[in-house]
Amino acid sequence: MKIDFFSAKKYDIDFFDIANKTTGFEINYHETHLGPHSVNMVNDADAICVFVNDKLTKAVIEQLAQKGVKIIALRCxxxxxxxxxxxxxxxxxxxxxxxxxxxAVAEHAVAMLLTINRKTHKAYNRVREQNFSLNGxxxxxxxxKTVGVIGTGKIGKAFIKIMLGFSCKILAYDVFPDSELEKNGVTYVPLNKLxxxxxxxxxxxxxxxxxxxxxxxxSINIMQHGITLINTSRGGLINTTDVIEALKSKQIGALCIDVYEQEETLFFKDLSLEIIDDDKIQRLISFPNVLLTSxxxxFTKEALEEIANVTINSISKIDQNVMPQKDSVMLT
Incomplete structure (x- = not known):
């Protein structure tokens, strides 16, 4: 089994090399992401392993099929x-x-909320400069507080359990309500009510x-004035232009985002010496009430271990014509 591995970072290589010890697959790591510009790099591979910003359009998939690729393994x-x-x-x-x-994701969402609310990132920088003022x-x-949670799958459920620990009132929206959460006091409501x-x-x-x-x-206009908004899911859930206008009008009081709709050109890269021509991300960064992580x-040890182990195991099972069943791993 030969695997072409795209969007590879050092931490990916470290964890996948450990997970691969039991299978001995031949993994070719590529730092670039997979898309129309790089599909020709795939050579004699049985499978490809990709991440969130790799682009597998019909044209790319057709070329992969022509090259003999039988498995697309998403490590996300x-x-x-x-x-x-x-x-x-x-x-x-x-x-x-x-x-x-x-x-991992739920805890990061809570960490962002606590940071933007209590401004610990600003306090940390002040104290390092011997500024002990509390102003601002x-x-x-x-x-x-009432916390609205859109999506109550595994991550949403983990987030809700943490927020219940803060004695928050939880309103939730999901096409498939969770009876266990309802028993714990979570109220499912229509999206507009949330x-x-x-x-x-x-x-x-x-x-x-x-x-x-x-x-x-x-949707922003029917929210409470000064709403705190958190997105650790996918950047395309948010219209960035509309959010910027709402930040300017103070309709959105605080924004925490770990994802961005144009992140594939930015995230997972060191651009500290570059001029970034994305005006929207620059505008977001300029707001004092916006917290952005890439x-x-x-990104935790436990998550990376699970990602590597499940991905390698799934490829192995498919190669042996044994369909993996763990938590709906298969998409096709």
Whole structure:
């Protein structure tokens, strides 16, 4: 089994090399992401392993099929970057890692919320400069606040359990309500009601055609003035232009994002010596009430171990014509 591995970072290589010891696959690591510009790099591979910003369009998948690729292994939960219908058409199996560490993403969302609220990042920098003033660092208690959670799968559920620990009231929206959460006091409501009544809104849903730009001018306008918005899911859930306008008008009081709709040209790279021509990301960075991290929420030791182990195991099972069943790993 030969695997071409795209968007490879040092930490990917470290964890996958350990996971691969039991299988002995031949893995060729490529730092570049996979797309129309790089598909010709695939050579004599049985499988490819890709991440969130690799672009597997129909044209790319057709070329992969022509090269003899039989497996597309996503080392992430989301799959909006893969044309699944094309994969079926060209008889390529697609697998993913649907539940590598819900706690990792949920805890990062909470960390961002606490940081933007209590302004610990600003306080840290002040004290290092011997500035012990509290002016401008005022926050609010999470205790008793209403938190709206959109998407109550494994990550949303983990986030909710943490927020219940702060004695928050939880409003939730999901097409498949969770009875266990309802027993624990979570109230499922229509989306508009969640927008209207929440003090804090956190997104924990996959990106689909139906929810693209879920957060837009219309939905923002029915939210409470000064809403705190968190997105650790997919950048395309938020219309960045509309969010910038809402930040300027103070309709959005605080924004925490670990994802960005144009992140493939920015995230996972050191651009500290470059001129970034993305005006939207530059505008977001300029706001003092915006906290932005570069798709870091998944980045824990436990998550990377699970990602590597599940991905290698899935490729091995498919190669042996044994379909992996763990938590709906298979997409095609």
């Amino acid at each position: 939960a989301g799959f909006n970057n893969v044309d699944l219908e094309a994969a079926k058409e060209f008889n390529i199996s697609v697998c993913r890692v649907p539940a590598y560490s819900p706690q 660092l005022l926050g609010y208690n999470l205790f008793g 927008f209207q009544e929440s003090n804090i809104i956190s997104l924990h849903c996959p990106l689909t055609k139906e929810n693209h730009y879920l957060i837009n001018k219309e 798709h870091q929420a998944f």
